[in-house]
Amino acid sequence: MIPIALPLLAHEEAEAARAAVLSGWVSQGPQVTAFEQEFAALVGAPFACAVSNCTTALQLALAALDIGPGDEVITASHSFIATANSIRYQGATPVFVDIDPETYNIDSAQVMDAITHRTRAIIAVHQMGIPCDLAALTAIAKRRGIALIEDAACAAGSEISIDGEWERIGKPHGRIACFSFHPRKVITTGEGGMLTTADPELDRKFRLLRQHGMSIPDTVRHGSPQVLFEDYLVVGYNFRMTDIQAAVGRKQLERLPELVARRRAVALGYAELLGNLEGLRLPAEPAWARSNWQSYCVRLPDRLDQKGVMQTLLDQGIATRRGIMCAHREAPYAAESHRHQLRQSELAQDHSILLPIYAQMTEDDLRYVVNALTRVLYR
Template sequence: MIPIALPILDGEEGEAARRTVLSGWLSQGPQVAAFEHEFAALVGASYACAVSNCTAALHLALRAIGVGPGDEVVTASHSFIASANSIRYCGATPVFVDIDPSTYNLDPERVAEAITERTRAILVVHQMGMPCDLAALKALADRHQISLIEDAACAAGSQIRIDGLWDWIGKPHGQIACFSFHPRKVITTGEGGMMATGSVDLDQKFKLLRQHGMSVPDTVRHGSQQVIFEDYLEVGFNYRMTDMQAAIGRKQLERLTDIVSRRRALAGLYAELLGNIEGLSLPFEPEWARSNWQSYCVRLPDRVDQRAVMQSLLDQGIATRRGIMCAHREVPYAHEKQRHDLCQSELAQDRSILLPIYAQMVEEDQVRVADALKATLRN
């Protein structure tokens, strides 16, 4: 079986976890602090805050900028449902707008049409690791004096050129960028997330809220020679990352540049192998973007049954996934009347499939995938 994805882990991660277990400090502690520092330094952010997962990161990001009941947040329906759910957690309303069909990312023109006096923020998504048009979206947010939050769940290691310079996704262009370390992502801690920001006030807010609103972290209390009584300053959450996860994450972070380089080479080979299939649309990378290729998404020719193609490939030992889901089609959101046309989002879900891609993949595997897809489409 050729899997859809495969984390790259070996004895280094195992040894890092073992040392942490033997240290006796298992929950949020020195490994988390080190992981935050190293992540911020890599992406060019002033601050980073590790949390239990990217959904928690998105929730804290919106909460920290003051999103609440009565507010609206413009975002993509064409994203994992956590993007929309994080808005609902705050009591606010997600306003779904359509995507650019070439990049699967938010169309800035559609975002502009959706902004009202109730709009508190734009939640952009770097879909499948492909950077969205941050320059246009940031200008839009600045013009309307609203916040810009990046759902960068898939985008660790991706880069974008702004004002002639290449920046890592995570260097603050909006207020906050939120990352995932789920096993389907380019680097993993099993579960886990990270928030990058240029604001010390926001970073302090994240670190307060992720630990129950506790005024003094347990790391400080345990290291103090004086008795310290903590206070609980507001209703917070248990969104902490463990030191075991962070120890693994630090090793994964060391691999990130090499992993992304390998994945970019794999995407290049796929383009060669699949480029001559009539009617098959391949991913588009704008000249100002460098994707980490967290996923490789192709759009099937017209009148081809998505499920039948996926089943045929599975029967041949090749795992795929359908196009990215649309939240507005799911039960929690389906009853709401949508204000904006979402036809491109729906087509992307219904007509696209994700092909296997992971750093350990070899050319023989890619040729097998390409030949199987060609044969399936012929039939």
């Protein structure tokens, strides 16, 4: 079986987890602090705050900005449902706009038309690791006085050119960027997330809210030579990362450049071998973007049945996934009135498939997938 994804975890990660377990401190502690510092340095962010997953990161981002009932947040329906759910958790309303069919990212031209007097933020998703048009989106956000949050769940290691300089996604362009370390992502801690920002006040709020609103973290309490009593200043959450996860994450960070380079090589192989197949649309990487290729999505000819193609490939030992879901088609959001046409989002879900891509993928694996897909297209 050629899987859709395969995390690269080895003895280094196992030994790091073992050391954390044997240290006696397994909840949020020194490994989390070190992971935050190393992640911030890697992406070029002044602050990074580790949390339990990217969904909680997105919710904390909205909570720290005091977004709640009566507010609207513009985002793409064409994203994992966690993006929309994080808005709903805060009692705010997601306003869905369509995507650019070439990059599968939110169409910045349509964002401007979606802004109303109730709009408080834009959540822009770097879909499948392809950076969205941050230059356009930051300009819109600044002009209209609203917050830009980057859903960078898939984008650890991706880069974008800003004013001629290449920068990693996570260096603050909007107010906050949120990352995932799920096993389907380029680097993993099993579960886990991270928020980056340039705003020290937002970082303070993240740290307060992730730990029940506790005024003194337990790491400070346990390390103090004096007895300290904490207060609970706000209604917070238990959104903490464990030291075991963070220890694994630190080793994964060391691998990130290698993992991205290998994925980019696999994506280039797909582009070269599939580029001339009639009717197959490949993902577009803008000149100002360098994707980590967390996923590799191809658009099938309309004449082909998506599920049938996927089953044919599965019968030959190749795992695929359907195109990224659309939240507005799911039960929690289907009853809402949607002000904007979402045709490209729906077409992408219905006619695209994700092909296997991971760092350990061999040339033989790649050619096997390409040959099997070619036979499907020309049968």
